[in-house]
Amino acid sequence: MISSKNVLLSSHGTDGAQAAERAAIAMCETDASIDHLLVVPDLWKDMMGDDWLNNGSTRDRYGRYIESELGKEIDQHIARVRQQAEEKGIRYQCKVILGKPDQCLTSTCKESNYDMVVIGSPRPKGLSGLRSRMTTESLAKNLTTPLLIVPYPNG
Secondary structure, eight states: OOOEEEEEEEOOSSHHHHHHHHHHHHHEEEEEEEEEEEEEEGGGGGOOOTTTOOSHHHHHHHHHHHHHHHHHHHHHHHHHHHHHHHHTTOEEEEEEEEEOHHHHHHHHHTTSOOSEEEEEOOOOTTSOSOOOOOOHHHHHHHOOSOEEEEOOOOO
């Protein structure tokens, strides 16, 4: 198993992302650090369903509801990863960004000297759920840090 002291983990709670989380924690030595990047794809900002939200107050209320639900999911996800890291003695910090996942990962990677970047592989076709917008070709071209793409878990 590869061993690292300073890992950038990009995950968002799906099965594939959780496989990446487990791999990142397993590869970290005690006293290592994980910076957890959680990107909320910017596609969410345009999902207001304006065709049925016919007045400003309804639209605003719906927007607050969506933000609240996303916030709850993000908080639960962060708490789960933080607990796993801290149980192993790994320093943990999280950064939440709204944007394009591959661009956010590339720019975040340039902010620090990471040993490894860890992500999950895309969800296989035929399985239900939101498909990641992360483009691995872009990452391969733009990252200067080693990239580990963890395979999607088998069932």
